[in-house]
Amino acid sequence: MKPLSGVLWLPPLMSFVLITGLIECSIILMDLPAYLAPRPSAVALALFIHAEELLKATRHTGIAAITGLGMSAILGALLAITLASHPLIRRAFYPYAVFFQTVPIIAIAPMLVIWFGYGQGAVVAASFIVSVSPIIANTLTGLLSTDPALLDLFRIAKASRLDTLFKLRIPGAIPHFLTGLRIASGLAVIGAIVGEFVADSYEDGGGIGTAVEIALKEQRTDLVFAAVLMSSLLGLIIFWLVSGLNQLSLKYWHLGEFKDS
Amino acid sequence: MKDLRLLKIIGLGMLMLILSACKAPPDDPPAEGAFKADIQLDWVPEPEFGGYYAARDSGLFSQEHLEVHLKPGGPGVPTLQLIESGQVTFGITTADNILIARDRGADLVALFALYQTFPAGIMVHAERGLHGLEDVFKEGTLAMEPGTPTFKFLEKRFGFHHIHVVPYTNNLSPFLHDPQLAQQCYVTAEPIAARRAGASPFVFPISDAGYNPYSGILVTKREVLIKHKDEVRRLIRAIKAGWTAYLKDPTSANQAMHQLNPTMDEATFEASSKIQAPLIVGSPGTPIGQMTLERWQTLSGQLVELGLIQPSDPQSAFEPSE
Numbered sequence: 101m102k103p104l105s106g107v108l109w110l111p112p113l114m115s116f117v118l119i120t121g122l123i124e125c126s127i128i129l130m131d132l133p134a135y136l137a138p139r140p141s142a143v144a145l146a147l148f149i150h151a152e153e154l155l156k157a158t159r160h161t162g163i164a165a166i167t168g169l170g171m172s173a174i175l176g177a178l179l180a181i182t183l184a185s186h187p188l189i190r191r192a193f194y195p196y197a198v199f200f201q202t203v204p205i206i207a208i209a210p211m212l213v214i215w216f217g218y219g220q221g222a223v224v225a226a227s228f229i230v231s232v233s234p235i236i237a238n239t240l241t242g243l244l245s246t247d248p249a250l251l252d253l254f255r256i257a258k259a260s261r262l263d264t265l266f267k268l269r270i271p272g273a274i275p276h277f278l279t280g281l282r283i284a285s286g287l288a289v290i291g292a293i294v295g296e297f298v299a300d301s302y303e304d305g306g307g308i309g310t311a312v313e314i315a316l317k318e319q320r321t322d323l324v325f326a327a328v329l330m331s332s333l334l335g336l337i338i339f340w341l342v343s344g345l346n347q348l349s350l351k352y353w354h355l356g357e358f359k360d361s
Numbered sequence: 362m363k364d365l366r367l368l369k370i371i372g373l374g375m376l377m378l379i380l381s382a383c384k385a386p387p388d389d390p391p392a393e394g395a396f397k398a399d400i401q402l403d404w405v406p407e408p409e410f411g412g413y414y415a416a417r418d419s420g421l422f423s424q425e426h427l428e429v430h431l432k433p434g435g436p437g438v439p440t441l442q443l444i445e446s447g448q449v450t451f452g453i454t455t456a457d458n459i460l461i462a463r464d465r466g467a468d469l470v471a472l473f474a475l476y477q478t479f480p481a482g483i484m485v486h487a488e489r490g491l492h493g494l495e496d497v498f499k500e501g502t503l504a505m506e507p508g509t510p511t512f513k514f515l516e517k518r519f520g521f522h523h524i525h526v527v528p529y530t531n532n533l534s535p536f537l538h539d540p541q542l543a544q545q546c547y548v549t550a551e552p553i554a555a556r557r558a559g560a561s562p563f564v565f566p567i568s569d570a571g572y573n574p575y576s577g578i579l580v581t582k583r584e585v586l587i588k589h590k591d592e593v594r595r596l597i598r599a600i601k602a603g604w605t606a607y608l609k610d611p612t613s614a615n616q617a618m619h620q621l622n623p624t625m626d627e628a629t630f631e632a633s634s635k636i637q638a639p640l641i642v643g644s645p646g647t648p649i650g651q652m653t654l655e656r657w658q659t660l661s662g663q664l665v666e667l668g669l670i671q672p673s674d675p676q677s678a679f680e681p682s683e
Binding site: 133134135136206209210211213214218219296297298299300301302303306310313314315316317318319320 | 437441442445446458461462465466467502506507508509512521525526527528530532534535538669
């Protein structure tokens with residue numbers, strides 16, 4: 101597989117050059133002013149000039165997003181295990197777990213601020229709320245879709261419920277959990293940025309959300325897009341981290357993971 | 362080979378998509394019959410637009426042979442971009458936003474300035490016993506949208522080293538919850554709501570600190586002004602008459618706006634229109650909506666100092682009223 105790695109980079113690079121080139125040409129041809137559509141070259145320049153602040157903001161948001169995602173992973177998995185433990189518990193509480201998926205952060209933001217105070221606490225909470233749902237849903241699916249034949253085998257061997265959970269159901273649910281984690285990785289970044297809109301503390305310059313808001317107020321569309329690019333980059337980095345974790349942990353169980361990721 | 366063809370098709374598709382999305386902006390409304398004009402408001406119907414609704418409902422626009430459509434806005438409505446791209450003809454904004462947009466290349470012109478005094482302020486709890494705006498920056502928390510010219514002005518003037526600065530999200534709960542929290546406000550809005558909620562707010566106007574941009578400005582792009590000079594003149598005449606009528610008796614316009622914005626009750630409409638009246642009238646003898654070059658120059662100088670714009674003459678940023 102190794103010799104192909106260079107080729108793997110080529111399609112995304114080509115599409116990047118093609119798309120940015122097209123946008124650049126269209127904007128020049130149609131003579132669109134910067135405040136309606138910034139040129140990719142202007143965005144690149146803004147990225148370069150404001151690299152230091154943007155990197156600082158990205159780190160600020162990154163810490164909050166990774167913390168939020170980590171909390172989602174731990175609490176989401178624990179919640180899923182609880183829900184999987186008995187059909188009655190599932191029926192009683194699963195509808196409320198779906199609640200997290202539909203919470204408009206802006207609406208509950210003032211409450212987050214009052215509970216957690218301004219700053220990283222509330223931002224992490226927003227990131228958690230937005231990213232926990234796919235982890236609960238996926239892990240639960242994994243826990244409930246254990247191979248019946250294997251369950252029978254454990255029953256025949258008179259395995260305890262706990263043994264069945266830890267030695268069969270949880271290991272079997274890990275690929276589902278990791279899929280949930282991959283979906284959640286992008287959401288955690290979005291959650292953190294939205295959290296920053298309402299609860300960021302500006303003491304150290306704030307995160308990407310604050311950078312976007314300032315650039316909008318200053319009518320700097322190039323800088324807005326530069327900040328958006330940084331958030332995409334952050335999303336990609338977290339996605340790669342999770343995918344790395346994925347490969348590492350599935351190495352011995354699911355060889356299929358290597359073939360298409 | 363097959364891949365290459367696929368790439369070409371995708372590329373072509375994208376080009377077409379981009380081109381179709383960026384079609385030339387629609388032309389200005391036809392001049393035949395009544396002149397049609399949209400006015401993009403920058404917030405939901407509130408007393409700050411009272412004169413416009415008064416003009417509409419008492420037929421002042423149609424008397425001037427104008428067909429005016431008032432478009433309510435909300436948080437983050439991109440008024441200036443909508444005007445520049447030709448999607449609306451007129452909009453309401455503040456003078457500092459106009460100068461910043463002009464600096465970024467948009468040829469916008471201010472036509473009418475409602476507020477002679479900037480209605481923005483910093484609201485604190487009266488119990489703190491603060492004596493002046495400078496005291497706000499000595500301790501506690503300040504909730505404010507970052508990046509606005511007002512934010513930058515206060516930061517430069519007072520420094521934010523001793524206070525905790527946090528976002529303001531158009532919600533009063535943090536203020537009501539924390540006695541040490543100060544927040545941005547419009548003197549016509551948040552203090553009324555805070556008092557209703559049981560707090561005793563006290564407001565320091567930003568204008569007292571020396572930052573006093575015209576606001577509630579009717580703005581358009583130069584192209585419109587050149588093409589429709591007479592229609593614009595008639596529009597301003599109708600708006601002035603609407604405001605004069607509203608200042609005399611806001612009741613019926615307030616009722617009309619309450620229908621459109623039922624979350625704001627009638628008592629608040631009344632209180633708010635009373636508070637804003639002195640900010641509109643300004644010094645005695647100043648005609649309604651008037652602007653002076655001197656004040657535009659002061660503002661321009663302040664924005665240059667704050668690093669928001671390059672130095673330029675604001676002469677063409679506004680159309681002196683007749």
